[in-house]
Structures are given as structure tokens and as C-alpha cells.
Amino acid sequence: MARFQTFDDSTSPSQGPDRIAKLRAELARRGYEGFIVPRADEHQGEYVPKSAERLAWLTGFTGSAGTAVILQREAALVVDGRYTVQAAEQVDTSVITPVQMAETSAEDWIATHLPAGTTLAYDPWLHTSDGLKRLEQAVTRAGGSLAPVDINLVDVIWVDRPALPQAPVRPHPGQYAGEDAPSKLERIRKKMTEAKVDALVISDPHNLAWSFNLRGGDVGHTPLPLGYAIIPCEGPARLFFDPAKITNEAGDAVGDLAEFVPISGFQAALEELGESGRKVRIDSATGSVALIRRIEGAGGKVDVGADPISLMKAVKNKAEIAGSRTAHHRDGIAVARFLTWLDREAPKGKLTEIDAVEALEAFRIETGALKNISFPSISGAGPNAALPHYRVTSSSNRPIEINQIFLIDSGAQYEDGTTDITRTVVVGEPTPEMKDRFTRVLQGHIAIARAVFPKGTTGAQIDSFARKPLWEAGLDFDHGTGHGIGSYLSVHEGPQRIAKTGTTPLEIGMMLSNEPGYYKPGAYGIRIENLILVEGRTIPGGDREMLGFETLTFSPIDLRLVEPSIMTADEIAWLDDYHAKVRERLAAELAPETRAWLEQATRPIG
Known part of the structure; x- marks a missing residue:
């Protein structure tokens, strides 16, 4: 039984039609054609209290990003590439049309679907100044008007809305x-x-x-x-x-x-x-x-x-950096114990995705320092691993089967630091394609880890380093390569990020994730994630101030999925050196069984 996360199906596609009908009735009563429902609270947060989960309550969609536009005769749910499959599964598509943001933004959808001469209502507490400008332009293009409301119209019909949170400060x-x-x-x-x-x-x-x-x-x-x-x-x-x-x-x-x-x-x-x-x-x-x-x-x-x-x-001080290193050491021991357990139990064919989540949480609890998990664990077996932001529920829970890939993305909240790690493993034998894709993702991960760049460089400028090995095979992934991370705060922190949208220059002391991936819908998914710290670098003979990354996460990368023949000597040397550091940092504090497993899992391949 997990202490910090549940596996209940909190929503259902069947809830959407009735609730949207009630919202439409309320709109008609007030003389509005439609209402926009972003997945946000009054602070525009990614993680919101239950009282602000308006999008999930109205539509059934539980992703961390998305916008619904409810008009009298049609409705759209606009999501990014992470949630394309999830949106289609969680909403009643006869009432709500899932729309990919890469193809049509919420504003573009409004511009082409809002009937001329009608009014779209919005809650001014849930939109920023820039967001409102885009909305105004879209409504103008449609020939309509925009109207603020004094009370959120979803709240009007949400009769059993949870109370505002009152956790102690x-x-x-x-x-x-x-x-x-x-x-x-x-x-x-x-x-x-x-x-x-x-x-x-x-x-x-x-x-x-x-x-x-x-x-x-x-x-x-x-x-x-x-x-x-x-x-x-x-x-x-x-x-x-x-x-x-x-x-x-x-x-x-x-x-x-x-x-x-x-x-x-x-x-x-x-x-x-x-x-x-x-x-x-x-x-x-x-x-x-x-x-x-x-x-x-x-x-x-x-x-x-x-x-x-x-x-x-975003720029961490010495105490925060020291705390993060300590937190990652503690977390590394817990993850090593989990991976040992997984390697022993999964081949027996009796484990499920939920079993894995519960076991990893238990190992973290046994550290004696766990305050919470840093986000609901993403535990995906086989085709579920191809959903980048999959959340296992009692109804979606899959067995971890032989000759399949299993991906687990998880993190911990310790008072001295926040962690976030993804490991992809194979149970049984991988196919040549799996090994090729995994190795290309690993090459991209190594390219970021080894990157050296001048001061003033942004995350957008190095994002392609992680994609080049995939691009060479005609492949890519639809999320950023890395996000900032807080110090006993949010697992996702800006403004720094390694992504096409990462326009903030990277500075010494910033922490980010390094997590390229590859996802084959309906088959498997791969992601390798470590956290990294921006540090200074001295280049002999150089005339610029240079930066690079220190890796903070220490946990084995599954060698059964690595294809050394497509790696360079430098890449193999990096992997062997990384694994040597994993052994050096963790082995002494592990029980004999886990230590023996770690020695084998981190053996040199060069």
C-alpha cells in the first residue's frame, strides 16, 4: 500500500456530458456563448489544489497541462504531445474533441469556431496579461467579444467542490x-x-x-x-x-x-x-x-x-547544492535496492506497475528522511511506457511481462533536496530495435552530460545535442530535454530549461534534468533521466568563460539495452566512468545481495 500516492480512477469520460450540459445551461442563462477552462489555479500553477482541478472535474482529463473551450454546440480540449493519447482516453470524444496544440492552439481554435457576434467568458484570476492578449486577438478574429466573470462558472455548478486547502505554514x-x-x-x-x-x-x-x-x-x-x-x-x-x-x-x-x-x-x-x-x-x-x-x-x-x-x-547556494548531493546519495541507495528487487522479482511474471510503485516508495520510506514523493510515479510496462506522462490506476494497471520494456520515472521530497530520476529496464531479452533506440537515447543523454558551452548559452541552444542521435535515424521525442528543479520545492522549476523554449541563459548553480527519450506508440517507451548541476569549466587555451554539468544522480543504466557497436569510444568511456562512480558512491552502504547486483549492473563495457 502506497502512503503518498493512490491508484484510484479519479475521473471518468462519462462525467463530461452531464457537467458540460450544466455549464452550457449556466452560460445560456448569463447570455454567453462559451467559457474557457485552463488547467491552472489563481497562481497559474502546474500543481494545483483539489479545489482548483476544474478541468479534470468538468472533462475527465487529469493531465498537468491543457485548456478546454466549451461552446454551446461544440467543445475542444487542447493538449500538448505528452497527452495526446491520454486525452482521447479520458474524455467523451462525442462531446469534447481533443486537439493537438502543435497543430492548433486554443486561440486558433477559438478564432475559427466561436460564432461571430457572440461572447466568450473567462475567469480573470486564471489568465496572465500575455495570455489575455492572445485570447483577445483570437476573439477579434472570430468577430466575437470577450467578457470577464466575477465568479468562475465551473464553480457555480460544482456543488461538492473541495474546500480550499489549509495545510500549516x-x-x-x-x-x-x-x-x-x-x-x-x-x-x-x-x-x-x-x-x-x-x-x-x-x-x-x-x-x-x-x-x-x-x-x-x-x-x-x-x-x-x-x-x-x-x-x-x-x-x-x-x-x-x-x-x-x-x-x-x-x-x-x-x-x-x-x-x-x-x-x-x-x-x-x-x-x-x-x-x-x-x-x-x-x-x-x-x-x-x-x-x-x-x-x-x-x-x-x-x-x-x-x-x-x-x-x-534558480541559482542554488552552497547549502542547497550540498543538500541536493546528500539527497541524491540517499535516493540512489533506495533506487539501487529497488532495481535489485525488480531484477529478482520481475522475471517471475507476477509483478504489476502498481507493485513497482509501491516497492520503490517503500524503499524511500526506509531511508527515514522521506517527506513525500515529488510527483506521482510514472510506472509504465510495455505500451504504457510509450505514454510520457502515464499515471497508473487500478484499471490501467498492467503486468510487467517478459521480453518487455519497463519504465519508471519517480522522485522524492527530502528536506535537504528534491530528486527526479527515470530508469528504463528490460525484463527478459530486448529486440535489436529496442537496443538501438535505447542506445540513441543514451547517446543524447551523454551528449548533454558532457556538454561544454560558453557563459550566456541558453537551454534552447543545447537541446538539439540530445536529439542528434535520434534525428540521424529519423526519430525524435515530443517533450523538452530538461526542466529546472527546486530545492525542497517543485520538481519542475523555471525559468531555466533545456528545450526549444529554453531562452534563459544557464548559470552556475542552476539544477536541471537531463532526460531525452523515445516513444513507440502501442509498443514501448524509453527515457533516461539524471539531474545535473551547472558548474564552471576551465578549457586550456580558451579565452571564454565556459560552463558544463556535474551529474547529481547515481544509479545504474541498464546495460542489457545498450548496443556498444553504435557508440563512440568517448561515449563508452563516459558510461564506464559513470558506472564506476555509482559503485564508488553506493556500494559500501548496500547489503551484500544489492552490492553484488550493483557490481554486475555497472560492469565496464569498454
Whole structure:
């Protein structure tokens, strides 16, 4: 039995028709043609509380990204390539049409489907300024109009909507944070002065948590306290939370640095900012239109731009880096024990995807330091491994069969660090095609791990390194190569990423994932993921400041799936060296059976 995740089918395609019919009736009553339902909360978060799971409740789709547009006679669910198969399986396609974002964006769909002369409604708390501009352009192209609503129309019909979360807000110890809150606020205010703004509204709970060294538990698997903050250039900051969430420890830790204010007073505080005439920075990524309008409506000046905290948080300090190394060492031991168990039990033919999830979680719990998992484990056997963001449920649970690939993507939340690792293994004998595809993914992984690049390089500039071996065989994958990662915060953290959209220059101290993959629908999927840390590199004779990556994750890569004949000598040397480090770091703390398994699993192939 898993402690931190469940396998219930929380939604069903059958729920969509009735709920969409009720939403349409509510739209008609208010004189609207349609309503847009993004998969977001008031903070534009990827991970949201149950009370904000409006898209899942309405349609049945449970993915972490997607947008539904409900019109009176038709409806669309726009998703990216990760969720194409899942969307088609989870919604009633006679009522909702799944649409691939790569082919048609939500805005393009609106532009071609919204009847001229009609009105599309939206919730201003769930859209950013840039997002609203795109919506306005789409509606204009359709010849319609756009109207904000005072209450989310899904909430009107969601009679048993869960209550807002009230997890306790607690301090994050200084030994793990590595910098106290007064020092962070001083740096934040310096950035505000440089940007010539008088106040900063923190709408991203990750940034709030980092700035004041606080943690919570308002969303699943991420220690987030949901709330807002206002930081003026001078004077104490104000933190806006439900009073029921504030612990004495949090109050003592914050002290005179900030005043805790009930969340019910937040909108009045925004109006005060507006009336003061001060220039207020609103985060372009997470600040909703509702915040902007409240300030501007009171006569204030809004400066929409990047929250400077995001980049500050992305660059880890010495304590956070040390904590991450410790967390990865601890996690590596748990994963090695799991892989030993899997190698022993899977060939017996009695394991399922859920069995694997429960076993890995149990090994992590036995570390004595696990606070939570960092996201629901992706445990895919055979064709389920071809779904990049597959979530196993009681009804989808497959046996782990002989001569099939099994993929498990999982992570842990420890107080000293957040982990994320994917391993793909074969049970029995792989086909030559499986070995070829796995080795090409491995070559891409190695290319990122060995990359050396000048300061100022972005993730977009090195993303193709991971794809080149696949491209040479006419193959590719439809997700980014790497995402940023938080320090006992979100497993997905920006602005840094290795992807076509990764426009933020990489800096020393940033942590990212390195996870190329390959997916053959209906057959198998492959992904190899380690976490990496940006570090400085010295190149003899070079005249530029250069950067590279330190690998943080240490766990065997399945040699049964490796085809050495298509690898270069340098690639083989990297793999042998990596496996030598895995043995060196983990072996001494493993039981004899696991140590023997590890020696074999990390044997040199060069």
C-alpha cells in the first residue's frame, strides 16, 4: 500500500456530458456563448489544489497541462504531445474533441469556431496579461467579444467542490535554505530598485516560499504554502494567507520582517497600492489579469515583467547544492535496492506497475528522511511506457511481462533536496530495435552530460545535442530535454530549461534534468533521466568563460539495452566512468545481495 500516492480512477469520460450540459445551461442563462477552462489555479500553477482541478472535474482529463473551450454546440480540449493519447482516453470524444496544440492552439481554435457576434467568458484570476492578449486577438478574429466573470462558472455548478486547502505554514530550516530571509529580501529590493519599481506582488507561491524560507502542503507532493506577498521597496512586507494556516513557528521565523495578513484582505491591499500611485511589478508568468485590474482600477501603475525572485531561486547556494548531493546519495541507495528487487522479482511474471510503485516508495520510506514523493510515479510496462506522462490506476494497471520494456520515472521530497530520476529496464531479452533506440537515447543523454558551452548559452541552444542521435535515424521525442528543479520545492522549476523554449541563459548553480527519450506508440517507451548541476569549466587555451554539468544522480543504466557497436569510444568511456562512480558512491552502504547486483549492473563495457 502506497502512503503518498493512490491508484484510484479519479475521473471518468462519462462525467463530461452531464457537467458540460450544466455549464452550457449556466452560460445560456448569463447570455454567453462559451467559457474557457485552463488547467491552472489563481497562481497559474502546474500543481494545483483539489479545489482548483476544474478541468479534470468538468472533462475527465487529469493531465498537468491543457485548456478546454466549451461552446454551446461544440467543445475542444487542447493538449500538448505528452497527452495526446491520454486525452482521447479520458474524455467523451462525442462531446469534447481533443486537439493537438502543435497543430492548433486554443486561440486558433477559438478564432475559427466561436460564432461571430457572440461572447466568450473567462475567469480573470486564471489568465496572465500575455495570455489575455492572445485570447483577445483570437476573439477579434472570430468577430466575437470577450467578457470577464466575477465568479468562475465551473464553480457555480460544482456543488461538492473541495474546500480550499489549509495545510500549516512552517519555517524551512536555515541549514537547508543556506541564506536567511532578511538577506534574500535585501537582494530582492536591490533588483526592484534596478527595475525602478516601488513594490513587488509575489503571485508565485514557490517564490514566496523561497523568499521567506517557508514551506507548506497545499498541493500534492510539493511543500507549497498557497498565498501572496507584497514587498515594498521600504517598510515591512505583507504575507497574505488563510489565518488558519499560520503556525507559531512560522510567525516566530518571519518576525518583524513581514506582517501576516488574512487572505481576505489581499484585494483591498492591491487597491491601496493603486491609490498610492506607486509603480507595482506584477509577474508576467504567474500574475493574473485580476491583480492588474485591481491595481489599475484604483489608479495605480502596473509594470508587467519577470519576478526577479524566479532567477534568484534558480541559482542554488552552497547549502542547497550540498543538500541536493546528500539527497541524491540517499535516493540512489533506495533506487539501487529497488532495481535489485525488480531484477529478482520481475522475471517471475507476477509483478504489476502498481507493485513497482509501491516497492520503490517503500524503499524511500526506509531511508527515514522521506517527506513525500515529488510527483506521482510514472510506472509504465510495455505500451504504457510509450505514454510520457502515464499515471497508473487500478484499471490501467498492467503486468510487467517478459521480453518487455519497463519504465519508471519517480522522485522524492527530502528536506535537504528534491530528486527526479527515470530508469528504463528490460525484463527478459530486448529486440535489436529496442537496443538501438535505447542506445540513441543514451547517446543524447551523454551528449548533454558532457556538454561544454560558453557563459550566456541558453537551454534552447543545447537541446538539439540530445536529439542528434535520434534525428540521424529519423526519430525524435515530443517533450523538452530538461526542466529546472527546486530545492525542497517543485520538481519542475523555471525559468531555466533545456528545450526549444529554453531562452534563459544557464548559470552556475542552476539544477536541471537531463532526460531525452523515445516513444513507440502501442509498443514501448524509453527515457533516461539524471539531474545535473551547472558548474564552471576551465578549457586550456580558451579565452571564454565556459560552463558544463556535474551529474547529481547515481544509479545504474541498464546495460542489457545498450548496443556498444553504435557508440563512440568517448561515449563508452563516459558510461564506464559513470558506472564506476555509482559503485564508488553506493556500494559500501548496500547489503551484500544489492552490492553484488550493483557490481554486475555497472560492469565496464569498454
